Amino acid sequence: MIPDADEGLKRIFEEIGVPDLKPFQPDPFQLEAIEAIKTSDCLVTAPTGAGKTWIAEKVAQKVMETNGKTWYATPLKALTNSIHAQFSKLFGKENVGILTGDIKENADAAIVIGTTEILRNQLYDAMYTGKNLDCDLIILDEAHFLGDEERGVVWEEIMIYLPARIPLLLLSATIGNPDQIAGWLTSIRGKACKVVENHIRPVPLHPIFFHPSGTLLPLMKGQNSPKDRPELHHKVVKFVKEKPQPMMAPGGKLPNFAEILKVMAHFDLLPAIFFLKSRAECDQAVRLCNGNLLNQNPEKKQALIDKIDELTQHNPHLKAHPQRKYLEQTGTAGHHSGHLPAWKVVVENLMAGGLLNAMFATSTVAAGVNFPARSVVVLNSDRFNGVDFMSLTPSEFQQMAGRAGRRGMDKVGFGLMLPGRFMNLKYVARLVDAPPLDVDSQIKIDFSMVLNLLLSHSPSEIHTLLDKSFASYLIAGGKKASKVARKKFGNDMEHLWLDFQDHMDLLTQEKYVTQEGKLTEDGLWASKLRIDSPLLVAQSIREGLLPITDPALLAAIIGTFVNEKEFTDDPLHQTALPKLLKGIFLDLRYGLKPFAIQLLTKGFPAPNLYIQPAALLYAWAHGEGWDDLMEGSVFAEGDFARLILRTAENLRQIAKLEDTFPQIGKTAKQAIELILKEPVVTLYN
Numbered sequence: 152m153i154p155d156a157d158e159g160l161k162r163i164f165e166e167i168g169v170p171d172l173k174p175f176q177p178d179p180f181q182l183e184a185i186e187a188i189k190t191s192d193c194l195v196t197a198p199t200g201a202g203k204t205w206i207a208e209k210v211a212q213k214v215m216e217t218n219g220k221t222w223y224a225t226p227l228k229a230l231t232n233s234i235h236a237q238f239s240k241l242f243g244k245e246n247v248g249i250l251t252g253d254i255k256e257n258a259d260a261a262i263v264i265g266t267t268e269i270l271r272n273q274l275y276d277a278m279y280t281g282k283n284l285d286c287d288l289i290i291l292d293e294a295h296f297l298g299d300e301e302r303g304v305v306w307e308e309i310m311i312y313l314p315a316r317i318p319l320l321l322l323s324a325t326i327g328n329p330d331q332i333a334g335w336l337t338s339i340r341g342k343a344c345k346v347v348e349n350h351i352r353p354v355p356l357h358p359i360f361f362h363p364s365g366t367l368l369p370l371m372k373g374q375n376s377p378k379d380r381p382e383l384h385h386k387v388v389k390f391v392k393e394k395p396q397p398m399m400a401p402g403g404k405l406p407n408f409a410e411i412l413k414v415m416a417h418f419d420l421l422p423a424i425f426f427l428k429s430r431a432e433c434d435q436a437v438r439l440c441n442g443n444l445l446n447q448n449p450e451k452k453q454a455l456i457d458k459i460d461e462l463t464q465h466n467p468h469l470k471a472h473p474q475r476k477y478l479e480q481t482g483t484a485g486h487h488s489g490h491l492p493a494w495k496v497v498v499e500n501l502m503a504g505g506l507l508n509a510m511f512a513t514s515t516v517a518a519g520v521n522f523p524a525r526s527v528v529v530l531n532s533d534r535f536n537g538v539d540f541m542s543l544t545p546s547e548f549q550q551m552a553g554r555a556g557r558r559g560m561d562k563v564g565f566g567l568m569l570p571g572r573f574m575n576l577k578y579v580a581r582l583v584d585a586p587p588l589d590v591d592s593q594i595k596i597d598f599s600m601v602l603n604l605l606l607s608h609s610p611s612e613i614h615t616l617l618d619k620s621f622a623s624y625l626i627a628g629g630k631k632a633s634k635v636a637r638k639k640f641g642n643d644m645e646h647l648w649l650d651f652q653d654h655m656d657l658l659t660q661e662k663y664v665t666q667e668g669k670l671t672e673d674g675l676w677a678s679k680l681r682i683d684s685p686l687l688v689a690q691s692i693r694e695g696l697l698p699i700t701d702p703a704l705l706a707a708i709i710g711t712f713v714n715e716k717e718f719t720d721d722p723l724h725q726t727a728l729p730k731l732l733k734g735i736f737l738d739l740r741y742g743l744k745p746f747a748i749q750l751l752t753k754g755f756p757a758p759n760l761y762i763q764p765a766a767l768l769y770a771w772a773h774g775e776g777w778d779d780l781m782e783g784s785v786f787a788e789g790d791f792a793r794l795i796l797r798t799a800e801n802l803r804q805i806a807k808l809e810d811t812f813p814q815i816g817k818t819a820k821q822a823i824e825l826i827l828k829e830p831v832v833t834l835y836n
Contacts, residue, residue, distance in 0.1 A: 152365030199553025219287030303593030354556025592622035
């Protein structure tokens with residue numbers, strides 16, 4: 152590739168540089184939000200990097216000055232850790248706590264940073280005990296997660312259950328219907344929710360097309376008014392019409408990233424975040440880079456090596472991590488869920504410190520984690536959602552593009568589009584300025600919700616609660632959104648209520664709930680199991696199917712309930728399996744089979760139980776080395792680490808049963824200590 156650029160871009164490239172250092176001056180929308188939260192709830196929508204966290208800082212500071220308490224909830228543990236570090240530096244470690252399931256520190260601090268599930272669970276407890284939630288402000292970051300298919304229900308529950316006396320500050324970059332959400336909150340909380348909007352990016356974004364020759368072109372033609380339909384630049388149109396099109400790489404292959412980085416470096420467009428389809432592509436991309444750029448800057452290379460030494464000095468596994476040599480040689484790194492959390496922290500620190508030229512990531516890094524770069528590079532106009540390849544939504548594209556341009560470090564940011572088999576340039580052009588999608592209700596019923604609501608409410612009171620849902624508000628709204636909501640929930644929310652009754656009927660049949668809708672003794676302790684499969688675990692406890700005196704065995708068996716990976720082989724005949732584990736597992740599977748069939752017959756999920764994750768956890772709990780376990784394993788490091796962390800969280804919930812089941816509570820605590828160790832968790836900050 153020969154670096155070249157269209158004349159229209161050369162003027163823009165002249166703008167590249169660090170903005171002049173000026174005293175910080177808050178934007179009008181920031182001041183408006185701070186004023187609004189004094190008397191009402193507030194929903195702030197503003198582009199990524201516009202300064203929403205600054206609003207949270209100032210509001211939390213005002214609450215702390217009056218000896219009040221703030222709960223700052225985020226959807227991601229990585230974001231929770233990032234905000235915790237930021238707030239600890241700002242307010243002092245003694246004033247900031249963290250609650251993520253994995254970590255519980257300083258939980259009574261003036262400001263607590265935690266995940267939304269933990270906040271929801273605290274609201275369950277407050278409703279049950281009748282005690283006020285000890286809090287004077289709730290901040291919900293990444294508020295568009297209200298529309299997340301899997302976890303949106305948690306956000307909706309928080310908003311429904313939260314006492315109106317506690318002000319609610321919601322922050323998001325990508326909500327298409329903020330007025331609708333604010334209207335709903337106003338209707339259920341009896342107090343105004345003010346919408347504060349800002350549509351101005353702090354760093355202007357310039358979309359660019361990367362021609363396979365190495366020439367950079369404007370992606371779109373100039374627009375004279377916001378109403379103009381976005382159209383591709385005429386030179387890009389010419390490329391699209393070429394038959395055959397010039398290729399960045401042969402079909403099914405990744406492009407030569409070393410060459411791409413050379414062109415970007417020529418025009419001073421680094422550092423960059425490349426968004427790729429899969430974890431395997433991210434790791435492969437690093438191997439397609441070379442050390443030429445880094446070798447041209449010996450000081451940066453030495454600073455990179457020194458920082459890696461510092462970040463890995465206390466962790467032997469990270470010190471010898473297989474990705475380390477590529478990191479030091481190329482100044483690039485992969486970042487995805489297949490990597491260990493601790494290794495991702497290393498990469499995040501290097502990127503945040505400006506020591507990397509490029510980070511190759513899946514689209515998940517775009518949401519909620521602060522790793523801005525001068526440029527983002529998008530290779531595909533679709534993404535894999537875990538099941539299918541779907542076209543990028545405007546919100547997903549904006550999350551990616553939002554990483555381009557570092558406030559205070561860049562005057563301009565760039566979004567580079569690479570041609571390829573899965574890149575629809577016309578579609579991407581429409582995404583650049585497309586408004587974010589509307590957020591819809593994702594409320595749904597599960598057994599944990601039913602048990603916890605019945606702790607403090609009668610069925611008729613729960614019906615009233617469900618009528619406060621965002622879905623109910625949408626149905627009553629009589630707009631386009633109501634059609635979708637009616638189809639999903641019924642004209643009068645009857646589908647949701649019938650689903651609740653189906654759950655309660657099974658709980659009544661299994662004697663967790665009385666005919667009058669009150670929890671039995673078994674229902675009371677089962678409600679404490681705030682996990683994915685509470686009934687299967689509760690049934691296992693009832694029928695004596697869990698190993699209640701062996702911590703390693705208990706961890707292994709609980710891991711089978713947590714596991715999300717499907718297996719086609721059945722290694723139960725293998726002699727290598729520990730006999731004790733095999734016997735317990737077979738007894739569990741056989742003992743639960745009738746109950747699982749009953750669940751499936753009534754339309755409820757009952758996950759398959761596999762021994763493979765149990766065998767790995769059993770070996771890990773018995774001290775087998777991490778590298779030995781991972782060699783030849785079907786689990787990627789990050790996947791196994793996540794299995795361990797989620798198993799530990801399930802064990803924490805089981806440990807809460809110690810008043811009713813002292814032995815299993817004690818064993819669960821011991822099991823947690825056996826599996827939470829390096830390199831899954833690091834003992835050093």
